[in-house]
Amino acid sequence: MPLSPPAPRTPSHVRRVTYQGFQREDGLWDIEGELHDSKAYDLPSLRNPGRTRLAGEAIHHMWLRVTVDRELVVRAIESAMDSHPLAGCPEAQRALQAMVGCSMARGWRQSIQTHLGGVAGCTHLRELLFNLATATFQTVSAAFxxxxxxxxxxxxxxxxxxxxxxxxxxxxxxxxxxxxxxx
Known part of the structure; x- marks a missing residue:
């Protein structure tokens, strides 16, 4: 373990985030991100009153696929939400299309905030997008x-x-x- 031994503690929250990059046959690149949040304890479901969300069960389980060109301009974006805490959460996916045409090379975070900030988007999808740029730089060697x-x-x-x-x-x-x- 690279960190020092921790103080006595009780698990509470688990967030797993992964990114993968792929070169496509058509010369574009797909970068995929996945976010999975869960709790280490049972809790009431916000979306389904009376139901208990069990420890380890996904509260958020979301994916993004962003297609970019050699200049790191977004050509397409797709998302999926298998788990989300509120019924209205999936509505945030429509706003993602505003990111098509945006550049990851310069001003990426500002573009995300402009197009998806506040109630226009989803906090968790924004978080995936922020760091997706780094995964893109690692994938698209032309960026270097x-x-x-x-x-x-x-x-x-x-x-x-x-x-x-x-x-x-x-x-x-x-x-x-x-x-x-x-x-």
Whole structure:
């Protein structure tokens, strides 16, 4: 176990999130995300009064499939909700279509907030979309290619890829020492 031993505790909530990326035969990429929430104890169902949701039973179980092109522009989006706590939750899926045409390369989180923020969307689908961009960058290798004199998008975005760090010096020496836009 990589963490230190925990203090005595009682399980309460489990959230599992997974992402998978696929290259399609038509030159596009599908990125799929799955979110599964459950409790470690029984609780009353909000959607079905009088029913008990058993420990481990999904409160939220949702999927997204986002299709992107080489430039990381959303070409299609699909969702499914097998489990959700309220009857009205699935209505939030319609708003996802507003993300078609948005770019994951720049302004992704702002696009999500603009099109799906507040009651227009679903908190859990928004959370899946936020991090889906990272899975997309890991899937679409073209996102990491330099554009002429421009460094790949991931440089300067974390400690490991600091323009003044060893990672850039070793793998992208032509960009080593470059001043970031924030400087």
């Amino acid at each position: 290619k330099s554009q002429g004199d421009e460094p790949p998008r991931h440089l300067g975005q974390c400690t490991g890829w600091d323009f003044h760090g060893q990672g850039v010096k070793e793998h992208y020496p032509q960009f080593y020492g470059r001043a970031t836009k924030a400087n």
